[in-house]
Amino acid sequence: MKKINLLLTAAMLAVASGSSAMASGPVEYLNSGKVLPTNLPFSEAVVVGETVYLSGQIGNIPGQLKLAEGGISGETVQVMENIKTSLEAHGMDLSNLVKCTVMLADIKEWGEFNNVYKTYFEEGRFPARAAFGANGLALGAKVEVDCIAAR
Template identity: 35%
Template sequence: MANKEIIATDNAPAAIGTYSQAVKVDNTVYLSGQIPLVPSTMEMVSEDFEAQVVQVFDNLTAVTKAAGGNMNDIVKLNIFMTDLSNFATVNDVMSRYFEQPYPARAAIEVSALPKGSQVEMDGVMVL
């Protein structure tokens, strides 16, 4: 069985349910989905889509740091949105958090996300 290390930080929203913020196996870290909850209040940051994207990236940043890396260590990013027409905003905000070479990525429109969020992201990072 793989040697699993659970990654947890108070700088990202606490896990709500039966999952961890991230799990590290060897040099690979599997990041759980982040929605735009403010860690200190566990409330949605705003109804504004761009503010939600920024909060999600801030939450992911906190978890990558807790795992011993940073956003540029993400090799695969999955983005889930309730309205794919907001994709240009995601690209704009993403450019503030990543440097080239960018991670592999998927962007998927879904009918709903937890707590009425408009965006959720998860990923895989390699340290």
């Protein structure tokens, strides 16, 4: 009996505090097809409440599974343009980004990545960020960036 009362109390507290999955609203799976084909086994973005989780973007030319030329700088420009395109397809822009995770095939190219990345934001208004070296990015990419945005 004590166990049942404890479970009921915990369930009532969860509902009262708004921590149930239903409190944040339905989950939306978004695929604009403007960067990658929509038949790939992931969503371009997933929305939960006011939070938008963008899948990682590599520097592929939109509509193709071919990387932009120009090494890390060229791929970074394309990555950022792909993120921008994806956000705009869903009514947002780069100012909606709150967190980015950067994966670099060669962490020594971090400075070159930053030189391009920072041009996409207003000075002093950068998303929170993490970066790390990664082995084996899709299509042999030099960089991949995934982001979280807030509506």
